Amino acid sequence: GNSVTQMEGPVTLSEEAFLTINCTYTATGYPSLFWYVQYPGEGLQLLLKATKADDKGSNKGFEATYRKETTSFHLEKGSVQVSDSAVYFCALSAAATGGGNKLTFGTGTQLKVEL
Amino acid sequence: DAGVIQSPRHEVTEMGQEVTLRCKPISGHNSLFWYRQTMMRGLELLIYFNNNVPIDDSGMPEDRFSAKMPNASFSTLKIQPSEPRDSAVYFCASSLALGGTYNEQFFGPGTRLTVL
Numbered sequence: 158g159n160s161v162t163q164m165e166g167p168v169t170l171s172e173e174a175f176l177t178i179n180c181t182y183t184a185t186g187y188p189s190l191f192w193y194v195q196y197p198g199e200g201l202q203l204l205l206k207a208t209k210a211d212d213k214g215s216n217k218g219f220e221a222t223y224r225k226e227t228t229s230f231h232l233e234k235g236s237v238q239v240s241d242s243a244v245y246f247c248a249l250s251a252a253a254t255g256g257g258n259k260l261t262f263g264t265g266t267q268l269k270v271e272l
Numbered sequence: 273d274a275g276v277i278q279s280p281r282h283e284v285t286e287m288g289q290e291v292t293l294r295c296k297p298i299s300g301h302n303s304l305f306w307y308r309q310t311m312m313r314g315l316e317l318l319i320y321f322n323n324n325v326p327i328d329d330s331g332m333p334e335d336r337f338s339a340k341m342p343n344a345s346f347s348t349l350k351i352q353p354s355e356p357r358d359s360a361v362y363f364c365a366s367s368l369a370l371g372g373t374y375n376e377q378f379f380g381p382g383t384r385l386t387v388l
Contacts (some may be wrong), residue, residue, distance in 0.1 A: 186368050191376070200276075200363055200379030201315075246315065258303070259328065262375055264314045 159184045163247045163263035169269050174233040180221075180247035183228065188249040190214075190223050190230040191260070195244045201245045204245070227257075237270045244268070274298075276380035278364050281363045290352040294382045296345055298368030305377060306349050306362040307340055316365075321347065322369060333358075354387045361385070 162179045170176060182190065189208045193201040206213030210225035219234045230247060247263040277296040285291055297304050300387040305320040321341045329339070336355070341347040351358055361384050365377040 200365075200381050201377075202379070203376040206376065258367070259317065259320060260305075264313050 159249060159251055159261045160249050161190065161249055161261055161263035163245075163266050165264070166244075166267035168268050169267060170237055171270070172239055172270055172272055173236045173252045174270075176232070176241075176268070178232040178245055178247075178268070180230045180232065180263060181228050182230065182247075182249050184249055184251060184261075185250065188251050190221070191248045191250065192219070192221055192230070192232050193246040193248060193262075195246065195265070197243070201246060237268070239270045239272060242268055242270045276364055276366055276378050278362075278380035278383050282384045282386075283382065284388065285354055286388050288353045289357055289387075290350065291351040291354045291358075291385060291387075293362050293364075293385070295347045295349070295364030295380060296379060297347070297364070298378055299345065299365035301368045301378075302344070303367045303369045303377075304341060304347050306347070307365065307379075308360045309343040309363060309382070316347070340348075343371045351385075354385075356387045359385055359387050 160183045180196040191206045192204040194204045195201045205216040209225035210223055214223045221230050221232045244265045244267045246265045248260045250260050251259045279294045287374045301323050306318040309315045318331045319339045339349045361382045363379050363382045365379045367377045368375045
């Protein structure tokens with residue numbers, strides 16, 4: 158079946174540090190890949206996505222490249238801010254029997270950015 | 273667009289009571305998902321609907337849980353009887369699925385359930 162593995166947190170960084178959160182996946186076919194972010198007390202929000210190999214998703218300074226050869230979708234940001242403190246979820250989507258699409262989520266990585 | 277609407281936002285109940293969580297998906301979306309989030313188990317998909325039809329309920333913990341989607345604009349998740357281990361944040365999400373293409377899931381703010 159499909160699965161997503163992401164690095165365990167919490168990840169604690171100083172403001173303006175470089176961020177990498179690793180994500181690898183196992184899937185049949187050609188899934189789409191996503192990063193969702195969850196701020197304290199809120200639901201998940203889509204941060205970025207990539208729908209095919211070598212695509213790069215980007216948003217708010219975050220980037221991730223769909224690497225089929227390494228089955229990875231690592232999240233990066235060059236300079237983090239305190240406001241980036243949140244939980245980040247890597248996910249993949251695959252078509253589901255009966256119609257629609259289903260997301261498979263990783264366990265989430267908590268990021269804490271300190272001044 | 274109001275986004276996905278969930279009610280109530282917080283629910284505190286006693287063990288054995290019936291709990292009903294409600295969700296209004298984004299207008300025009302045809303897929304609806306119920307998730308549960310806990311510290312121990314992370315984010316779990318409980319059930320999802322496509323065009324109001326339940327497609328996969330394999331994530332529903334046990335018979336105490338049931339979900340319905342009587343029309344395209346409303347869904348409920350019911351727990352009867354509730355138990356303390358059901359305490360969690362329950363999220364509803366919706367998306368527009370067209371053929372083989374995927375559109376993102378939009379999450380509601382969640383219902384924080386506490387069963388005493």
